[in-house]
Amino acid sequence: MKAQLRQSVALLALALLPAAVQALYLRDKIPWQSRVAESDLVSVEVARGWGANALWVDARPAEEFERDHIPGAVLLNEDRWNELLSQFLATQWSPEKKIVVYCSAASCNLAEDVARRLREEAKLPNEIRILKGGWEAWLAQKK
């Protein structure tokens, strides 16, 4: 048992070495402080100020979108990504507009995933931001 523990500690310590080297190597590429960089977020107030220059993208499940959504928002979630993306590109998208993606609240990750896919997979040239606080923040602002 002692040998097992000694070996376990050795393995746990050994793994620190490549992890530390990788951390050093990637130090400028890792978002150390928060999951989403502050520069990728936008507040409800600022996004509303963009007016017709903003394209609202709802990343929540279809049932939630159908219940209620931000006026003018388009449904684009990962459940039916290819179909909804083609629809979005054919109907609403314009290269000059800013895209604001939102999901239900600050704790959800759907908007972040959709924003990343719009940038990396769809390779949209637009400024793409995530709505800070999501749908909940929008509702709070409306009151």
Add this chain to the structure above:
Amino acid sequence: MKQYLWRVVAIIIGGLFIYAGAIKVVDPVEFARDIDNYKMLPWQVNVWMGLYLPWLEILCGLALITRVLYRGSVFVLTALMVLFIIITGIAKARGLDISCGCFGHASKYLSFAWHLVLDFLLLGGLVLLWKNAPPRSDAQLA
């Protein structure tokens, strides 16, 4: 004969952990996001976990195959699997929509039930390896 069988099991499980670690090591931030989806630890800790755990898996997998630090690797991997199954259960009970990210993007296409089956199979294999560990003289540095 039995010894050969456990050797093959160790190589398969070791290989699986090396594969699981290798596909995560190329994008530690993506793995950190998967860990963050469990909503148990602050982001700063998850980033370090995302950097550290894949290397631990690779090293333990190599240890299983080469039999260097063999007993330690079985111990660490068993502890990791138990911890992971508990955490996954808690996350599911909290209604979180999680992708464990264990096998990179392939994980996204596995249902929760399949994840559990795979996890318990691995855990079962590790427990058997634990019980049938080679004599200390066979396992180097044991």
